[in-house]
Amino acid sequence: MVDEVREPIVDVFDEREKLVVIAELPGVEEKDIHLDVKDDIINLYAEAKDRKYSKEVLLPSPVDANSMESSYKNGVLEIKLRKK
């Protein structure tokens, strides 16, 4: 699976004033994950030695990119964003 770019499993949870995005990215390190947030889209990209993930995540509402907090543990990325 070296050169294949995979679309990760992503869930988006609407929690009133914020959105929580859960993405499954097994096999990468936190430093390998790149997130670009604009309005209601997250462009997610991660590349490690033998795994590549890419996905454009459409959000149910626009968010403040500066509010982003993210954490990665056991192959799962959690992103929190405040709605605009």
Place this chain on the structure above:
Amino acid sequence: MVDEVREPIVDVFDEREKLVVIAELPGVEEKDIHLDVKDDIINLYAEAKDRKYSKEVLLPSPVDANSMESSYKNGVLEIKLRKK
């Protein structure tokens, strides 16, 4: 995805005297992973707060269960087994 039992992505690599099994189990802890090896079958089960995985992995040859070494990092489990 709380109650759903998912079949994880598993790859098996045949490396002459041993087999290497790579299983993607994002979102669990190493202590949540249970492995039962018998002849040429690995029964893999993992259960965490909000994720359950289960799979019967058929190996290309029988292995010595006592030789098993495993490690879990960033959501990926690697199992090494010596062939019988």
